Amino acid sequence: MKTLVVCSGGLDSVTLAHKIAAEESLTHLVSFDYGQRHKKELEYARRCAARLGATHEVIDITDIGRRLTGSALTHGATVPDGHYAEETMRLTVVPNRNAIMLAIAFGVAVAKEAQAVAAAVHGGDHFIYPDCRPPFVKAFATMQRFALDGFAQIALETPFLRRSKADIVREGARLGVPFEETWSCYKGGDRHCGRCGTCVERREAFHLAGVDDPTVYDDPDYWLEARRAFLAKHPA
């Protein structure tokens, strides 16, 4: 099945691209420039497409990003440290982001005559992001079926929907994903900071998966502190 992958250049979506390339026909990668502070992850998406022989385009939605206020990803707010902090993670939500990006990706899929759009939403995001949960994914696919009725039939593939980030790392290791060619950090430094929510999640996922983490972090041990604080607050 000719498949278009929505790829940010992060660990999850680069692993997804490798999985689709191995199991389906990966034809196209789509990335979004919504005004994120640094473009490093987009460069990793470009390299991923080149490595896998897919075409790649970066769609400029900065004017949309600018209007969806309240997000640490696109605005001046300080990026919070740590993991598991529901209140601070809410700051990093761009309202309706997945619906917007997926709707655009489906439009591109029609133009490219692809049969499927694949996205890397995963179980680890469920607790905070409603647009990463199974009911959203199912409702989105249904909406697209009606939206394109008679014009195109395009499936929505989300193979990580009920998997954890550690599962994704395990799958990536199996597929030979060069993890050092992926980017997670919310901050704009030369290396992963090791302290922001996505760095902590990344570092912990490698730990839980039992896979060596090739990432160079400015603060490689902070994740343990964040994890201890969370476990003290939420005893099993």
Next chain:
Amino acid sequence: MKTLVVCSGGLDSVTLAHKIAAEESLTHLVSFDYGQRHKKELEYARRCAARLGATHEVIDITDIGRRLTGSALTHGATVPDGHYAEETMRLTVVPNRNAIMLAIAFGVAVAKEAQAVAAAVHGGDHFIYPDCRPPFVKAFATMQRFALDGFAQIALETPFLRRSKADIVREGARLGVPFEETWSCYKGGDRHCGRCGTCVERREAFHLAGVDDPTVYDDPDYWLEARRAFLAKHPA
């Protein structure tokens, strides 16, 4: 209910804005610049917002429009004359346009703390555009409910969904809409051409509604020819 209206500056969406202003609380108009050939309709949207005391923003999605190929609206193809010509009207479809614009509008509604998004989809478009049909509208509203679960509750209002364009003209006349301050023509002239699909639809809708059409057309009688050709081909 604080309502955001998606308004192109066309007859349908300007009438919708007047209806919402009369019946609800119209707070905000959103228009999209997707690279349409001329910006005249956006100017009519701006004037509509000013007239009704709502804020207005034009969201730049030209980079998206550019990639959704095959459309006479955004590309070099010649705009076909006439009405009812299913094959030529397909040329004017931007794939997934309504899903994309509505998803963005819902994001803006979250940012603006609106309680509803209103859109002017209507029954006259059903036969050709799948993303103007009731099953799409219902599925889209369901998708948004899941996408924003826990963050916002935003309704999708489509009061013209089962009404014809002639019904909209009648409603506009009742509400005192200044129809001369709306734009329908697909071509880029100073006046409505009178020959393209949307000009023919507009002219015919005034006729069927029994409302005087204040529009100045370059070719004011072409619609009768298009109508006769259709009726000869599809006898009642």
